Amino acid sequence: FSRRNTLDASTLSEIEEILFAADLGVKTADDLLEAAKQAGSTDAVHAALEARALEILSGVSTPPEADVSGPKIVLIVGVNGSGKTTSIGKLAARHIAAGKNVLLAAADTFRAAAIDQLGIWAERVNAEIVKGSPGGDPAAVAFDAVKAAQSRDVDVVLIDTAGRLQTQGNLMDELGKIARTVKKLVPDAPHEVLLVLDGNTGQNAIRQAQEFSRQVDVTGIVLSKLDGTAKGGVVLGIAQEVGIPVRFVGVGEGVEDLIDFEPGAFVRALFD
Amino acid sequence: TLTRGFKNARDRFRGTTRLNEENVGEALREVRMSLLEADVDLGIVRDFLERVTERCVGSEVQLKAGKKKDQQNVSAGDYFTKSCYDELVALMGQGEDLPPAKGTRVVLLAGLQGTGKTTTAAKLARHLKHRGEKVLLVAADVHRPAAREQLRVLGESIGVEVFSREGDDAAAICAEALTSAREQNLDTVILDTAGRLQIDDNLMTELDAIVTATEPDHTLLTCDSMMGREAVNVAKGFADRLLLDGLILTKLDGDSRGGAALAIRSATGVPIRYVTLGEDTERIEVFRAEGLASRILG
Numbered sequence: 001f002s003r004r005n006t007l008d009a010s011t012l013s014e015i016e017e018i019l020f021a022a023d024l025g026v027k028t029a030d031d032l033l034e035a036a037k038q039a040g041s042t043d044a045v046h047a048a049l050e051a052r053a054l055e056i057l058s059g060v061s062t063p064p065e066a067d068v069s070g071p072k073i074v075l076i077v078g079v080n081g082s083g084k085t086t087s088i089g090k091l092a093a094r095h096i097a098a099g100k101n102v103l104l105a106a107a108d109t110f111r112a113a114a115i116d117q118l119g120i121w122a123e124r125v126n127a128e129i130v131k132g133s134p135g136g137d138p139a140a141v142a143f144d145a146v147k148a149a150q151s152r153d154v155d156v157v158l159i160d161t162a163g164r165l166q167t168q169g170n171l172m173d174e175l176g177k178i179a180r181t182v183k184k185l186v187p188d189a190p191h192e193v194l195l196v197l198d199g200n201t202g203q204n205a206i207r208q209a210q211e212f213s214r215q216v217d218v219t220g221i222v223l224s225k226l227d228g229t230a231k232g233g234v235v236l237g238i239a240q241e242v243g244i245p246v247r248f249v250g251v252g253e254g255v256e257d258l259i260d261f262e263p264g265a266f267v268r269a270l271f272d
Numbered sequence: 273t274l275t276r277g278f279k280n281a282r283d284r285f286r287g288t289t290r291l292n293e294e295n296v297g298e299a300l301r302e303v304r305m306s307l308l309e310a311d312v313d314l315g316i317v318r319d320f321l322e323r324v325t326e327r328c329v330g331s332e333v334q335l336k337a338g339k340k341k342d343q344q345n346v347s348a349g350d351y352f353t354k355s356c357y358d359e360l361v362a363l364m365g366q367g368e369d370l371p372p373a374k375g376t377r378v379v380l381l382a383g384l385q386g387t388g389k390t391t392t393a394a395k396l397a398r399h400l401k402h403r404g405e406k407v408l409l410v411a412a413d414v415h416r417p418a419a420r421e422q423l424r425v426l427g428e429s430i431g432v433e434v435f436s437r438e439g440d441d442a443a444a445i446c447a448e449a450l451t452s453a454r455e456q457n458l459d460t461v462i463l464d465t466a467g468r469l470q471i472d473d474n475l476m477t478e479l480d481a482i483v484t485a486t487e488p489d490h491t492l493l494t495c496d497s498m499m500g501r502e503a504v505n506v507a508k509g510f511a512d513r514l515l516l517d518g519l520i521l522t523k524l525d526g527d528s529r530g531g532a533a534l535a536i537r538s539a540t541g542v543p544i545r546y547v548t549l550g551e552d553t554e555r556i557e558v559f560r561a562e563g564l565a566s567r568i569l570g
C-alpha cells in the first residue's frame with residue numbers, strides 16, 4: 001500500500017483488490033476491510049489485516065486429537081482432482097515415520113487406475129493396502145479394510161474415496177453410506193474426516209465445505225497445492241461460515257510435501 | 273444467502289419505464305456482488321459495470337410501458353438484462369471445434385495438476401474419432417503414479433490406441449509416438465502431459481522440450497472451472513511459454529459459477545474452445561458463451 005497517513009478511497013480499493021485476489025470472498029473481504037479501516041493509517045493496515053485473519057482462523061482451531069483404542073479410521077473426501085490420493089500417501093508416510101502401522105483402503109472403485117495409483121503409494125511408504133475390484137461397492141472395500149485393520153494390529157486406516165462434485169446427489173449419499181458402514185465395526189468411526197481442498201479453488205470452496213459436511217462430519221481440511229501461486233484465502237471464509245479448521249497443507253507432489261497448518265505463517269503469506 | 277444475484281438486479285426495474293443512473297447504479301451493485309462471488313477479477317468487474325452503465329444510461333433508451341399490445345416493447349428490466357448479457361458474451365467470445373486434420377497433426381494438452389488433462393485427452397480422442405479421424409493417444413506423463421495406466425484404461429474404453437512406454441524422457445516418448453503415427457498415416461496425435469505449476473522451471477522446460485520435439489498444431493490449456501482468482505496468472509504463465517490456441521474449461525457440471533474463465537479469456541486472448549461436463553468420455557462440448565454468461569451472472 002502506498003505510504004500515506006489516512007486511508008483514502010484509493011487505498012481502500014487497493015486493499016480490497018488484494019483481498020479478492022487472495023480468494024477471500026465477499027463476506028470475509030468486507031470483514032477484513034472493516035478491520036483495515038479501524039487501523040486508521042496505512043502503516044497499521046498490514047498488522048490489522050493479519051490480526052483479524054488470525055482471529056478468524058483461531059476461532060476454529062482444534063484441540064489435539066484424543067487417542068483411540070483400536071485402529072483410528074480416517075475418511076478422505078473431496079472433489080475430483082483435489083489431491084486426495086496423493087495426500088493419503090503423504091499422511092501414511094508421516095504415521096509410519098512415527099512408528100505406526102498404516103493400512104490404506106482403495107475405496108475409489110470408479111476412476112480409471114485409481115486403485116493402481118494408491119497401490120503405488122502403499123509400496124512407496126510401506127503401508128498395507130486393501131483393494132476391492134474396479135466397479136465394486138466402495139462401502140464394502142471400506143468395511144473390509146477396517147475389518148482387516150482390527151485383526152492385524154493396524155493403528156491407522158486411511159480410506160481413499162472417488163472424487164465427486166457436491167452437485168452429484170447420489171455420489172454425496174454414497175459418502176454417507178461409507179461412513180455408516182464403517183460405524184458398524186467401529187461405533188466412533190470415522191474418527192476423522194478430511195476434506196481435501198485444492199488451494200487454487202475460488203468461492204466454490206465454501207459450498208464444497210458446506211455440502212460435504214452435510215453428508216459426513218468433516219473434521220478438518222487438507223489444503224493442497226499451496227506450492228503454487230494461489231493463496232488459499234477461501235479457508236478464512238470456510239472458518240467463518242462453516243466452522244471447519246485446516247489441519248494440513250500440501251506443498252508438492254512428493255511424499256514429504258505435507259506440513260501442519262500454521263495459522264500465523266499462513267496469514268503472513270496471505271498478505272505478502 | 274449473500275448473493276441474491278442477477279435476478280434481484282433485474283427486479284429493481286419492476287414498475288419502472290426509464291433507465292437512469294440511480295436505478296442502473298443500484299441494480300449494478302447487485303450484479304457486482306454476484307460477479308465477485310463468481311470469482312471474476314475485480315478489474316474486469318469494474319470495466320464491465322462501466323460498459324453496462326454506458327449502454328443503459330448513456331443512450332436514448334426507448335421504453336414504453338405496453339400502450340399498444342401489437343407494439344414490440346422493451347421493458348427496462350429486459351434492456352438491462354440484455355446489456356449485461358451481451359457485454360459478457362462479447363468479453364468471452366465463442367467456442368471453436370478443432371478444424372479437420374491435415375496430415376498427421378499434434379494436439380498438446382497442458383495445465384495445472386488435477387485439472388482434467390488425462391480425462392479430456394480421452395474425450396477429445398473420442399470426439400475426433402466420431403468425426404472420422406484416426407487418433408493416437410500418447411501417455412506423456414512420466415511423473416504421476418499410474419498415469420500411463422489411467423490413459424490406457426480410458427483409451428481401451430473408447431477404442432483408441434494409446435502409445436505408452438517406460439522411461440522418464442517425455443519429449444522422446446512424444447517424438448517416438450509421432451514418428452509411429454506418421455508411418456501409419458494417422459490424423460491426430462493427442463499428447464497427455466503431466467500436471468505442472470507454471471512457476472516450476474524444470475517442468476516448464478520439459479514442456480518446452482515436448483513442443484520442440486513435436487511442433488504441435490494445437491496447444492490447449494485445461495482450466496478447472498472452480499479455480500479462483502489466481503487462474504489468470506496461471507494462464508498467463510502458460511501463455512508466456514506456449515503458443516496457446518485454446519482453453520478447455522473443465523468440471524462445468526459442478527455448481528461453480530466459472531468466473532475465472534472470463535478472466536483467463538480476457539487476460540490471454542486465448543479462445544475457450546471446449547467445456548467438459550462430467551467424468552464420462554462423452555461429456556465434452558464446444559463452448560457456448562451464452563451458457564457461461566448466464567451462469568456467471570447467477
Ligand SMILES: Nc1nc2c(ncn2[C@@H]2O[C@H](COP(=O)(O)OP(=O)(O)OP(=O)(O)O)[C@@H](O)[C@H]2O)c(=O)[nH]1
Binds near residue numbers: 079080111250
Ligand atoms: N503441486 C502439487 N500438486 C499436488 C499436490 N497434491 C496433489 N497434487 C497433484 O494433483 C494431482 C491430483 O492428485 P490426486 O491425488 O490424484 O487427486 P485426487 O483428489 O485423488 O483425484 P481423483 O481421485 O481423481 O478425484 C496429481 O498430479 C498430484 O500429484 C500438492 O500439494 N502440490
Ligand SMILES: Nc1nc2c(ncn2[C@@H]2O[C@H](COP(=O)(O)OP(=O)(O)OP(=O)(O)O)[C@@H](O)[C@H]2O)c(=O)[nH]1
Binds near residue numbers: 163384419525
Ligand atoms: N465431474 C467432472 N469430473 C471431471 C471432469 N474432467 C475430469 N474430471 C475428473 O477430475 C479428476 C482429475 O482428472 P484427470 O484427468 O486425472 O486430471 P489431470 O489433469 O490429468 O491430472 P494430473 O495428470 O494429475 O495433472 C478425475 O477424477 C476425473 O474423472 C469433468 O468435466 N467433470
Ligand SMILES: [Mg+2]
Binds near residue numbers: 084085161163
Ligand atoms: Mg484419487
Ligand SMILES: [Mg+2]
Binds near residue numbers: 467
Ligand atoms: Mg493426468
